[in-house]
Amino acid sequence: MAVSPFALGVNASTNRHSISPTFDHLKKSISPALKPIWKELLRQLPLKKIDVSNTVKKASGVVLDVLVDGLYRFVDQPYPPSQKNFAPVQEIGEAVEVACLEGELPAGFPEGVFVRNGPNPQFGCLQAAVSPLGLTNETWVEGEGMLHALFFKKAGDSDWSISYKNRYVESETFKLEKQRNKPSFIPAIEGDPLAVIAAFSLNKIRLNADNKFLCNTSVFEYLGKLYAISENYLPHEINSQTLETLGVWDFNGDWDRACTSHPKRAPGSGELVIMGIDIKKPFLVVGVVSADGKELRHKVDVELDKGVFSHEIGVTQRYNIIVDQSLSVDISRLAKGGQLLKYDKEKKSRFGVMPRYGDAGSVRWFEVETCSTFHILNTCEDGDEEGENEQAVKVEYHKFGESNYCSGSVFVAKDGSVEGDGEDGGWIATFVHNEVSDETQVHIIDVKDFEGEPVAKIRLPQRVPYGFHGTFMATPKKQ
Numbered sequence: 430m431a432v433s434p435f436a437l438g439v440n441a442s443t444n445r446h447s448i449s450p451t452f453d454h455l456k457k458s459i460s461p462a463l464k465p466i467w468k469e470l471l472r473q474l475p476l477k478k479i480d481v482s483n484t485v486k487k488a489s490g491v492v493l494d495v496l497v498d499g500l501y502r503f504v505d506q507p508y509p510p511s512q513k514n515f516a517p518v519q520e521i522g523e524a525v526e527v528a529c530l531e532g533e534l535p536a537g538f539p540e541g542v543f544v545r546n547g548p549n550p551q552f553g554c555l556q557a558a559v560s561p562l563g564l565t566n567e568t569w570v571e572g573e574g575m576l577h578a579l580f581f582k583k584a585g586d587s588d589w590s591i592s593y594k595n596r597y598v599e600s601e602t603f604k605l606e607k608q609r610n611k612p613s614f615i616p617a618i619e620g621d622p623l624a625v626i627a628a629f630s631l632n633k634i635r636l637n638a639d640n641k642f643l644c645n646t647s648v649f650e651y652l653g654k655l656y657a658i659s660e661n662y663l664p665h666e667i668n669s670q671t672l673e674t675l676g677v678w679d680f681n682g683d684w685d686r687a688c689t690s691h692p693k694r695a696p697g698s699g700e701l702v703i704m705g706i707d708i709k710k711p712f713l714v715v716g717v718v719s720a721d722g723k724e725l726r727h728k729v730d731v732e733l734d735k736g737v738f739s740h741e742i743g744v745t746q747r748y749n750i751i752v753d754q755s756l757s758v759d760i761s762r763l764a765k766g767g768q769l770l771k772y773d774k775e776k777k778s779r780f781g782v783m784p785r786y787g788d789a790g791s792v793r794w795f796e797v798e799t800c801s802t803f804h805i806l807n808t809c810e811d812g813d814e815e816g817e818n819e820q821a822v823k824v825e826y827h828k829f830g831e832s833n834y835c836s837g838s839v840f841v842a843k844d845g846s847v848e849g850d851g852e853d854g855g856w857i858a859t860f861v862h863n864e865v866s867d868e869t870q871v872h873i874i875d876v877k878d879f880e881g882e883p884v885a886k887i888r889l890p891q892r893v894p895y896g897f898h899g900t901f902m903a904t905p906k907k908q
């Protein structure tokens with residue numbers, strides 16, 4: 430999975446948006462290093478035509494908009510034909526009934542909702558911005574998060590009602606740009622170094638966030654609630670039936686940074702283990718949320734000596750597994766015209782095993798071959814697995830056929846068999862797009878016949894752009 434590297438530069442803020450900062454706040458927000466840039470911006474703006482003092486007192490946000498409107502030109506980035514399924518789609522509105530094109534849902538398939546997250550630029554295209562300071566542009570991971578959901582409901586003993594719906598994750602920055610009805614955040618992830626730094630600063634002082642809260646990378650369930658999340662902010666709670674965005678989970682304000690996209694429910698205890706990375710110290714922080722979701726019970730700086738692009742944390746019943754890999758993060762490279770992320774072949778890669786409530790000194794590190802690791806397939810403790818030390822990893826392949834590509838694959842446990850059948854009791858559900866027909870289907874594949882044909886193929890009423898992670902949220906059984 431690709432993740433916006435500059436997302437690392439965005440500090441989580443539990444403050445709600447205020448798009449009218451005072452001019453004093455504005456001046457204080459500019460670090461000494463950026464003052465030459467600020468002077469240049471002001472020099473280019475036709476300030477003599479504006480009664481600055483009065484305007485600033487009444488609406489300094491307007492001045493900032495004038496500044497940006499005067500200096501910046503937003504430009505659409507068209508999609509080449511080879512990338513047509515990266516282009517966004519519209520919200521479909523009410524859920525639409527769909528049916529199995531081939532096969533049928535098998536016995537034991539649970540009722541629930543299969544949701545996948547992915548980037549879907551709000552204004553039809555990724556944006557670039559041209560200014561006297563140079564060019565910056567959005568990368569494909571920067572589209573606003575859109576959820577695509579398939580709802581599975583039983584309509585009888587063997588009949589099903591299946592419906593599809595998609596909807597944006599409505600973060601504060603999404604709503605802000607929607608209200609303005611035009612791109613407002615200056616792209617800040619990629620571009621000319623000076624323009625990138627200026628973009629960050631202008632976004633921050635003008636819109637109170639250095640970049641958009643993308644909310645486009647993953648979805649997860651915790652305590653019966655559904656959340657959408659990306660690397661650069663906090664989880665957003667989603668109504669699992671309507672896909673409405675309900676609000677931000679800020680852990681009661683006790684977590685002062687963004688979360689990476691894969692919070693993990695600890696087996697056994699049910700606590701939620703979260704992780705946040707940053708471009709400045711502390712580079713990697715681990716948190717533990719109480720099993721009732723009400724309290725951040727533990728927060729620890731792992732005390733890494735360099736920024737690392739660590740995307741996922743592993744959990745077992747007693748331990749947290751940290752990845753300290755060779756993909757490092759170094760903001761000083763930006764000023765030199767380089768990229769934020771660096772694959773450092775000289776840096777040792779290692780995995781850290783820490784007790785759930787351990788501190789930095791408790792982490793036991795294991796060096797491994799130099800690698801760049803985004804995701805952890807599985808974690809277990811000695812004695813967890815049957816047949817230990819025999820065929821520890823089983824690899825099988827499912828081929829979708831020419832011109833078909835999948836995204837958002839999830840394991841769907843057989844209804845009522847999570848404990849009994851172990852890992853083999855269920856199916857893989859995934860979105861599959863055909864590049865030739867430009868159609869998207871959802872395939873259901875039996876894990877016991879993984880290389881065989883899907884047991885069901887469901888055609889969707891519109892294509893689903895390529896995206897990232899999904900989850901299957903089973904409907905709770907009625908007592």
Ligand SMILES: [Fe+2]
Pocket residue numbers: 430647690691740804898
């Ligand atoms: Fe991921």
